[in-house]
Amino acid sequence: MELRRADIIAKEIEERIFDGSYADGERLDEVRLARHFGVSRTPLREALQRLALSGLVELVPRRGAFVRQPGPVELVEMFEVMAELEVVCGRLAARRISEAALAELRDANARCQAAVDACDPDSYYSANARFHQIIYRESGNSFLEAETRALHRRLEPFRRRQLRLRGRMAQSMSEHEAIVEALERGDAEEAAEALRRHVAVQGEKFLNLMLSLRRAAE
Amino acid sequence: MELRRADIIAKEIEERIFDGSYADGERLDEVRLARHFGVSRTPLREALQRLALSGLVELVPRRGAFVRQPGPVELVEMFEVMAELEVVCGRLAARRISEAALAELRDANARCQAAVDACDPDSYYSANARFHQIIYRESGNSFLEAETRALHRRLEPFRRRQLRLRGRMAQSMSEHEAIVEALERGDAEEAAEALRRHVAVQGEKFLNLMLSLRRAAE
DNA sequence: CACGACGATCTTGTATACAAGATGGTTGAC
DNA sequence: GTCAACCATCTTGTATACAAGATCGTCGTG
Numbered sequence A, B: 001m002e003l004r005r006a007d008i009i010a011k012e013i014e015e016r017i018f019d020g021s022y023a024d025g026e027r028l029d030e031v032r033l034a035r036h037f038g039v040s041r042t043p044l045r046e047a048l049q050r051l052a053l054s055g056l057v058e059l060v061p062r063r064g065a066f067v068r069q070p071g072p073v074e075l076v077e078m079f080e081v082m083a084e085l086e087v088v089c090g091r092l093a094a095r096r097i098s099e100a101a102l103a104e105l106r107d108a109n110a111r112c113q114a115a116v117d118a119c120d121p122d123s124y125y126s127a128n129a130r131f132h133q134i135i136y137r138e139s140g141n142s143f144l145e146a147e148t149r150a151l152h153r154r155l156e157p158f159r160r161r162q163l164r165l166r167g168r169m170a171q172s173m174s175e176h177e178a179i180v181e182a183l184e185r186g187d188a189e190e191a192a193e194a195l196r197r198h199v200a201v202q203g204e205k206f207l208n209l210m211l212s213l214r215r216a217a218e
Numbered sequence C: 001c002a003c004g005a006c007g008a009t010c011t012t013g014t015a016t017a018c019a020a021g022a023t024g025g026t027t028g029a030c
Numbered sequence D: 001g002t003c004a005a006c007c008a009t010c011t012t013g014t015a016t017a018c019a020a021g022a023t024c025g026t027c028g029t030g
Helices: A005-018 A030-037 A041-054 A072-096 A099-117 A121-138 A142-163 A168-185 A188-199 A203-217 B005-018 B030-037 B041-054 B072-096 B099-117 B121-138 B142-163 B168-185 B188-199 B203-217
Strands: A057-060 A064-067 B057-060 B064-067
Touching: A005 A030, A005 A041, A030 A041, A041 A057, A041 A064, A041 B041, A072 A121, A072 A142, A072 A168, A072 A188, A072 B072, A072 B142, A099 A121, A099 A168, A121 A142, A121 A168, A142 B072, A168 A188, B005 B030, B005 B041, B030 B041, B041 B057, B041 B064, B072 B121, B072 B142, B072 B168, B072 B188, B099 B121, B099 B168, B121 B142, B121 B168, B168 B188
Parallel strands: none
Antiparallel strands: A057 A064, B057 B064
């Protein structure tokens, strides 16, 4: 047995929550899940604890674990925080970014463009994620980087839905270019604002998000 | 038997890590701790998992749990993020704060002043914490509030050390007043900047922080 | 004398057994 | 007929037992 099983199980359940296999409010039966994963309740409970800490399930004492999908309000709040974290990363990165990292950004952007041309949302998503994570890293603050990545990851399933909307990928691309430009110039405020515009969920984007939520709820 | 014991144990161990009873890198022996708390290894392991998620201990598979005090670099990073979160809270609060909350802030500030006059760092600390938490709440973003409070709590022991320094309380007070003023005027940028100045760790504050770390390490 | 391999022992990871609280249905009284 | 209390059952929380990997000392060899 090479690794801790609880990690694997937690990730698996997380995946199921993300992709909607487990509905909001659903109780996660320990013995059922334990049987399903072929383990005892001990490592499974560890996995549930872990998920509870990330906020994906709610652990009610003596009652069990319940899936806790963020509601519309909480989602908007999380996106707002995400935007602000990106802004902070961008502002710091504008001052601290290296020439090599700028090249990496341009490369990531090129891959984004290729994905847009190929109309491939999945590879666009991964190239886009790389783009952003370079900026997190170049903030020069590992703690900030870790926190930002964690939230990014948590919002991943919702972002992904948004991307499938018409024209979103192309728009996203041009925003990327504005960000890179600002970072090249070392213009912290412009980088910050470009990122804020890029990430913020507001107006029609907000509406779209809510609609996709409705769809996912069925 | 009333509540989940793992919570209580986790909090207890957390306290010990915070106050330095457990040194950095120290291994936390499961059976020893279990005996100490009068429980079996099962709830104790749950507690360790929890602490691992908060970053207070490192869980090395098949090796055990090790206390992981943040080093100087990580601490500075955490304070930088803390400052940015406060800034975000302040900026949002400036737009969203209610008249009642402003009154609460003035009240908290009065308590701070009373603590300064009485030279009572402990009650200053709690009044100060209340002051800041009102701002987090008035950001109108529960998720942001929760995240900010979590980091605030994690940095508490280090903040507390800083407060004992000469003149820090009085200076802190005047900064509070500037913050309240900006919030009253609804001046988001000024509130943000006032908070940044208030929370940022830089210059001699940085030095002091490092020194207090040294002291704690012994 | 130094280095490496082997094994005893200890510690963690997992499974199972047991205890205690929660749920839901049934029964009885009003 | 309705409401409430009680009991059976189920589920979680905790303890203990067992398995597997890691540490460290010892012994043997070069």
